[in-house]
Amino acid sequence: DAKTTQPPSMDCAEGRAANLPCNHSTISGNEYVYWYRQIHSQGPQYIIHGLKNNETNEMASLIITEDRKSSTLILPHATLRDTAVYYCIVRPSGNTGKLIFGQGTTLQVKP
Amino acid sequence: DGGITQSPKYLFRKEGQNVTLSCEQNLNHDAMYWYRQDPGQGLRLIYYSQIVNDFQKGDIAEGYSVSREKKESFPLTVTSAQKNPTAFYLCASSTTGTSPLHFGNGTRLTVT
Numbered sequence: 001d002a003k004t005t006q007p008p009s010m011d012c013a014e015g016r017a018a019n020l021p022c023n024h025s026t027i028s029g030n031e032y033v034y035w036y037r038q039i040h041s042q043g044p045q046y047i048i049h050g051l052k053n054n055e056t057n058e059m060a061s062l063i064i065t066e067d068r069k070s071s072t073l074i075l076p077h078a079t080l081r082d083t084a085v086y087y088c089i090v091r092p093s094g095n096t097g098k099l100i101f102g103q104g105t106t107l108q109v110k111p
Numbered sequence: 112d113g114g115i116t117q118s119p120k121y122l123f124r125k126e127g128q129n130v131t132l133s134c135e136q137n138l139n140h141d142a143m144y145w146y147r148q149d150p151g152q153g154l155r156l157i158y159y160s161q162i163v164n165d166f167q168k169g170d171i172a173e174g175y176s177v178s179r180e181k182k183e184s185f186p187l188t189v190t191s192a193q194k195n196p197t198a199f200y201l202c203a204s205s206t207t208g209t210s211p212l213h214f215g216n217g218t219r220l221t222v223t
Binding site for chain 2: 044046102
C-alpha cells in the first residue's frame with residue numbers, strides 16, 4: 001500500500017494561504033489522494049480528494065504534481081478555526097474502502 | 112440531519128471486562144469502519160464492513176469483534192483479550208467506490 005509523508009508541524013498567519021505538502025512517491029495509477037483534518041477529540045473531517053487533476057471546493061484546493069508523487073493542500077485564507085491536524089491519505093487499490101492514515105501535519109494558525 | 116452517532120462519548124471499564132461501543136448511521140451508506148487512535152498518532156483500521164452480514168479484519172483486529180446485522184449499525188466489542196484497550200475509537204461510513212468516509216465524533220475508552 002502506498003504511504004504518505006508529511007511535515008509534522010507548520011505555522012501560518014491568519015488571513016494568509018496555508019500550503020500543506022504531502023509526498024506519496026509510491027502511489028499507484030488508480031489510487032486517489034484524500035485530505036482530512038481533525039480537531040482535538042473530534043472525528044476527522046473530509047476536505048477534498050483527487051486523482052490527477054487539480055481540484056477545488058469551498059474549503060480548499062488540491063494541487064497534484066504531474067507525476068503524482070506529491071500534492072499540496074491549499075487553504076486560501078486561513079483562520080484560527082483552521083488550526084488542526086491535517087492528514088494526507090492515499091486510498092489503496094482494490095476498493096476495500098480502507099484508508100491508511102499517516103502521522104499528519106499539525107497546522108497552527110496564528111493571529 | 113444525517114450523520115454518524117457514536118455513544119457514549121466517554122466510557123470507563125475495569126480490566127477484564129468486555130465493552131461494546133455503539134455506532135449508528137442514517138446516511139444509507141453500505142460500508143462502515145472502525146478505527147483506533149492513540150495519543151499523537153494517526154488512525155489505525157480495526158474492522159470494516161462493505162455490506163450487511165459481512166465484515167473483514169483491518170490491520171489491528173486482535174482483541175476486537177464486530178457484527179453487522181443491520182445496515183445502520185456496526186457495534187464494536189473490545190474484549191478482555193485486547194492488551195491495550197485504552198484509546199479513542201472512531202467509526203466511519205461511506206458509499207461504495209471512492210467516495211469519502213464520514214466520521215463520527217468518537218468514543219474515548221479508558222480501561223483501568
